[in-house]
Amino acid sequence: MGVGTVKLxxxxxxxxxxxxSIIGVYPPMHRSFPTGQAMSKNxxxxxxxxxxxxxxxxxxxxxxxxxLDPEGILTRxxxxxxxxxxxxxxxxxxxxxxxxxxx
Numbered sequence: 732m733g734v735g736t737v738k739l740x741x742x743x744x745x746x747x748x749x750x751x752s753i754i755g756v757y758p759p760m761h762r763s764f765p766t767g768q769a770m771s772k773n774x775x776x777x778x779x780x781x782x783x784x785x786x787x788x789x790x791x792x793x794x795x796x797x798x799l800d801p802e803g804i805l806t807r808x809x810x811x812x813x814x815x816x817x818x819x820x821x822x823x824x825x826x827x828x829x830x831x832x833x834x
Contacts, residue, residue, distance in 0.1 A: 749775070
């Protein structure tokens, strides 16, 4: 498997005639997908970018009124002075760098 190649799991992960949803932001380094392998397993592949602009105003309101506490989803805290290093680690998708709060 080369850089930028997606690979489906050999065992488990998806059942024959199963559903594999791909949601979020498309990573530009992924340039190929195992279409033949997915077709052989008769997978359904719904996918799309996250429509975050639709949800952000409502989520901000939930945080303001105390109904939602974003602390639970944070994976790391970094000083704002480390913003360039923090973004690089997030962009490389290193473990533990999914939701970073800059302080």
